[in-house]
Amino acid sequence: MHDFEERSKLEGKNESYWGKYKYNSKDLVCYALGVGASVVNPSDLKFLYESHENFSALPTFFILPGMLMESPVVGKSMPPGKYADFTNILHGEQYIEFLSDLPGTEGEFTIRNYVVDLLDKGSSAVAVVNSEIYQNKELVFRTQQHIFVLGQGGFGGPRNSKQAVAVEAVPKRAPDAVVEQRTAEDQAALYRLSGDLNPLHIDPNVATASGHPKPILHGLASLGFSARHVLMKYAGNDSSNVKALKARFAKPVLPGQTLVTEMWLEGKRVHFQTKVKETGNIVIASSYMDLKNVVKDGASASNQKMAAPSASSLKSDSLFAKIEDGIKSNPDKAKSVGAVYLYNITLNGKTVKQWTLDLKSALAVYQGEPKTGKADTTMTVSDDDLMEIAAGTLSPQVAYLKGRIKIAGNIMLAQKLGPLLKSEAKL
Template sequence: MALSNPDSLAGPSSEWRHSELRFPGVQGSRAQAHLENTVAVFLPEICRSLTLVPPLPLPYSSCPAVGAALLVCVSLQALLMGSPLRFDGRVVLVTGAGGGLGRAYALAFAERGAFVIVNDLGGDFKGVGKGSLAADKVVEEIRRKGGKAVANYDSVEEGEKIVKTALDAFGRIDVVVNNAGILRDRSFARISDEDWDIIHRVHLWGSFQVTRAAWDHMKKQKYGRIIMTSSASGIYGNFGQANYSAAKLGLLGLANTLALEGRKSNIHCNTIAPNAGSRMTQTVMPEDLIEALKPEYVAPLVLWLCHESCEENGGLFEVGAGWIGKLRWERTLGAIVRQKNHPMTPEAVKANWKKICDFENASKPQSIQESTGSIIEVLSKIDSEGGVSANHTSHATSTATSGFAGAVGQKLPSFSSAYTELEAIMYALGVGASIKDPKDLKFIYEGNSDFSCLPTFGVIIGQKSIMGGGLAEIPGLSMNFAKVLHGEQYLELHKPLPRAGKLKCEAVVADVLDKGSGVVIIIDVYSYSEKELTCYNQFSLFLVGSGGFGGKRTSDKVKVAVAVPNRPPDAVLTDTTSLNQAALYRLSGDWNPLHIDPNFASLAGFDKPILHGLCTFGYSARHVLRHFADNDVSRFKAIKARFAKPVYPGQTLQTEMWKEGNRIHFQTKVQGTGDVVLSNAYVDLAPTSDISAKTLSEGGELQSTLVFEEIGRHLKDIGREVVKKVNAVFEWHITKGGSVGAKWTIDLKNGSGKVYQGPAKGAADTTIILSDEDFMEVVLGRLDPQKAKWDGR
């Protein structure tokens, strides 16, 4: 599908007033880390919008009608992909911008409104010579097209001079693209000291000098975007490039640290490993390959990573020929090869080598804390268990497997829990409700006419039933409770919790899963008022160090966590916790000393007591309820969250929320560090009850009407091309309040296509029934059409 937009920006070969953007067609393949070669002009908006165009699962390849129907949904999203990414007023410095990648970056930034410093020493690809011609030509080209740019001819080893050029010309520096580079390829035995030194001076030392010169200015203005340029040679190694590989991988380490140090000042640093034809690669790549690897196929990623709306930080991306992929570290679970009070031997390493190198069930550490955390876990395991011998006996494995399996289905003793308005208010205060917000008064004042119990108080009721010691009595679950972590939590309300009441809880071990590094125990808790089910909890507890017994890894009994949409959130709320937050929350019944006793917290590896995960859980649920349901507890149906990292009392919680129909996806971060502490989370809300159920006049009061009319206007220009691809007639029934409000037909089978109101004039290939609200959510990219289908919407 091609859309012509006179207001958008141009491709590299046209003037900056008009362009054509082509979207990849819907295909019957699973999601891939690449773009099909259907992009005529590769724009940064495509990088931003890739997550808005969901790939179809394989079954749709055999169902053209349904696949084509979803193509229409995808096309609606594409129509509203958003305005071009602009850099008006931003000052961008690109090193090595006299040709190749640097020139493509400079031109792309300039045509989108940036003031550009075009730096180039003017030498050859070996770093020999200098001159002003390369930089001047690019500056002239930018100015000829109406852009603003200045040239700089200094070596990147003189970073201060280059940044001074930006400050003198434009008064600030917002973006640094470290692109300058040279080659001195030799086999390792033939590399001279000069070959080694000059590569590191230009690539690593030069990037350091330029970035350091810009750093303080970015910190003062609380904004900065930095790109480091690594390469596949640095990531994987390459024959004849030992000097180049070492410098390029060094840039990745530098970028990772800058991402951490710059985060609190809104300075983001990312690394790219591009494949593109340039002055450097023209001697090592055939001419036809250089043509296929145009620098213009790399520039859109750089622009997206440098845009103020992009939140990516510390990422590593390979890019080339219109393909983009993100890389990450992966680590095997490994093996403990020593025992307490015994020497570690190479024989033990040899005996465990297969396990050491086995990437099944591998972890994916993202920080040094996660890396060292596993070492602390190993030391604890060695101290408590004497280490792990080189060979487990089959008998031991069998015993462990049968022991855990025997726990499944075992019931905990029944537990009754009574509470009054006092406990409900105490809980609300514990999760941040405050008199500062008048809307919170209904949760903290029993005299309020709409006094209500917060829905997540249901976890307190369920938690009490498993904290009475009954879990330790379950056969097969002998465990050290000091090693138990709360992994995930699910809560479902069958009706709003009463302001006070008495509930009877029944708990059962639903399943036990072997995760290799530990055991996950799934506990279901049903809470009844009289004989009526009021709420249901599912606790996922992770027992560190007890895995590897040969049990199953997954279960259909688990309430699955769901990743948040890959787009900017629809709403963000923040709350600063009190230094006394954990002390207050524990009064609701969670007496774990980890949250109050500094000595106990120290034994667990924390500098100080941490906040209860369920307290953060309550804060986040309150944010969702407030923003999307106006604190109407009757709309709260369910919540699921995964506990990712700890929070310290006094830190500020930031809840990011995405609306997809009646499901609100969310994740919670610690403001300032950016750490995600609750992930893969969602709240399900009941639909609003104030929508009239009356049948609407045909098309009246429906938001979707304007969208169908807009599709009809676009089909006048591009209809024949779409008809060739789709070849189907779609009849849409748009509902509101449970009744059909309008019928529309999109004919993508005949002539140049047509959109008209009313049923299909003939047989429709596919009829789609969708509420007006969900239709608009699909159009705006907030609701995945596949999910809508499978959810019965």
């Protein structure tokens, strides 16, 4: 457990910048499209469809909160006579480490950004920026960015930093796995919708002035492709399997070029690098992803059931107690439904409790997943939204269309609950 209040007092020698970052399912889907997820790959659907039973964020999405606050921090850190703005900064390296479970599919973060070191590389300066990302006052993950500030070196600063998370060279042998994927001509235009609006990635005039034949792809977009490839090959395409990632951006990518990610598995660390097929240039170098568990060849992750639901009280607990009473008072009507329902109740986008309504054989309501077989219909909804639906202040149809309730399995069976549950629980 990390104490938010105490950490917030530790400003250190460099000024800290605090901010907020809100996100929801639309942000996750937009990001996934920006880094090449596609409905052509069935296993990608859980990153693109908010009502998918396993809807999830890609792990590299969580780099964004720190990055979107980085510019003012870097600018303020420059020594006298030096400056940093969008015309002279480049993303050099990136690190992210998850300290607890992967955050949920919606929520708000509190972010602390600060420059931990300013390096003098001769012609350029490099700001090493740390980001601490908190949710509900707990530090949930942290990132580190190396930002090159072109033409602003020569101020007599250190060349290296003990604070920097180091890259690691890939093994000197043939890769264990290779994934190839072509980027779209409008890949940068799509990725910028996730928040990086640097005109270098969209304006031909700015790109030409910077020495590029056309607007280049964001480095983080290229990294998103690479991370997806590793996720598919060695993590069961399961974002929650990722512990940490470190990458170095070596050269730019032009939208429309083909990315080839080469991977080497060593223990639970996957070393990787990414090349452009058309040129042979290495664009993501000396990089790695640390995993909780290795799941080879895109196989499904372990079939372990989720941890026992939290015993803490939720508003909806009383609702399920009423449903149970209704079943006991009218068992024939309950049995006429003839289906098993699973409710995933969420707080801040994360499932914190599950309830099963067995209206097929046991005629029972209980916490957890179905004791036998699978649910016919699975509904994922926040504690607050479920209570609004039950109270009649939120229409189930509106909730579904707005993504506030997600239904997997037999959607039509969800409509059969209404007559049974009457006014006190119109689910």
